[in-house]
Amino acid sequence: MAVRSVVEQATQVLRRAILTGALAPGAEYSLRELAGMLDISFIPIREALRTLEGEGLVVMRPGRSAVVAPLGLDDLRGIYRLRRALEPEIAARSCLLLSEAELDRLAERAAGSGAVAGTDDDPHAFHLALLAPAATTWDIRVLTPLWRAGERYVRIGFGRTGPAGHRRDGTAHGELIAAFRTRDPATVSAAVERDLARTERIALAALT
Secondary structure (H helix, E strand, O other), X not given: OOHHHHHHHHHHHHHHHHHHOOOOOOOEEEHHHHHHHHOOOHHHHHXXXXXXXXXXXXXXXXXXXXXXXXOOHHHHHHHHHHHHHXXXXXXXXXXXXXXXXXXXXXXXXXXXXXXXXOOOOOOOHXXXXXXXXXXXXXXXXXXXXXXXXXXXXXXXXXHHHOHHHHHHHHHHHHHHHHHHHOOOHHHHHHHHHHHHHHHHHHHHHHHO
């Protein structure tokens, strides 16, 4: 197997373990431990950790260890402050560009388990699809690490709300699609603001 492929796989496995809490916030792991968990050598582990450090998910220590980034209120507020600055405006433009066929596809996704944040392997694919027609490459480059950094909080928060919280998430996605169908930028922008406020409240549960 190519080294690049091993690094990418290690990055995906470690990222998922951090986002789900399997690797606990604030916990320190040696490269030897992580290499043993994944049954690979130090080199791809080190490269994977560098990528995850760039995403704000780990903090590298001098020597051969890394700390899973702790959860913090300032970080969470910063994540949502930046998301609010970007997503409502992009969505307001995107609602004029999305086809009805794409909205129908997303409505089916929202009605199924794939739209449930906290259980979906790619929970931001739904939101990315809503924003994609109006989002630039730089928009996605900025939003992707914000989504990933905030996802840990949301997953833990959903874990504390139980099945009822998951059902509310599917309903909220349906409400977003309904707003997009109006093709009214002000309606869409307000709907995205409400959705961000909702997920921030859920994420705050991870800190209590």
